[in-house]
């Protein structure tokens with residue numbers, strides 16, 4: 661065993677951290693056109709919200725390390741990201757938590773990340789829970805020669821959906837405070853909206869996401885609609901395994917996205933595992949075409965991609981109608997088709 665990996669094993673225990681962050685490239689939308697982006701997910705001790713409970717759809721804690729990472733491990737990951745960068749104008753850096761939380765990600769490593777990226781890319785997207793968007797955290801981001809967007813997980817504008825069904829533990833006051841601070845300091849704002857938390861019907865989920873997007877479009881530069889995918893070790897997975905949850909239909913994603921038309925803001929959706937049982941899906945007959953239309957819309961902001969039809973669209977409408985009348989909540993697909 662090499663010395664570096666032995667020392668990591670001693671420091672972090674048997675679940676010795678893999679210093680290799682997940683890094684990949686994907687298309688995105690920036691300044692009115694499709695661009696290539698580099699995405700990294702750093703391995704950290706995980707989101708602080710997991711310490712008390714965590715969100716009902718979020719399984720990121722299963723990949724988290726047993727304790728907060730030190731500067732060396734954080735810098736090792738930063739360097740891997742920087743050496744992977746090959747001119748992409750947009751770089752998105754996630755920790756499956758909050759990169760602005762100094763407990764989760766050492767501020768010196770964040771400084772190193774910014775030193776490496778600022779001025780060399782057009783846009784940097786960082787992700788954080790709103791409570792870590794503080795004046796001192798934003799001070800670290802100041803003076804960057806690139807536009808920095810801070811991504812906030814609002815999920816739902818509805819208090820009950822956000823804090824009971826999703827268990828986000830986020831007050832609207834904390835969210836608004838973060839938004840005001842980011843605005844006043846001139847940073848960009850990206851907002852995550854969750855599509856179909858547990859315990860909502862397809863129609864209720866659609867209405868909730870539409871209301872949330874309308875609200876977010878009023879102050880965010882970019883709104884990202886995130887359809888739930890069933891992650892391991894979550895409340896959503898518990899329900900799904902018992903036939904009490906179905907991920908959203910891709911048709912629902914299409915319909916919800918239409919609400920952004922004419923807003924002048926960027927609205928995107930990059931469904932995870934589309935067409936798979938754990939991801940947003942239709943009935944298998946047109947999943948590929950519909951998810952492709954969603955991606956293409958997200959890259960281009962061309963709403964004509966959402967004027968799509970397919971063999972399962974009528975089935976989707978029937979599903980929604982049946983679910984409205986169903987006595988029990990859950991996946992009624994098997995019962996009706």
Ligand code: SF4
Nearest residue numbers: 707714715718756757
């Ligand atoms: S969704 Fe975000 S805030 Fe919720 S537990 Fe996961 S990482 Fe934390």
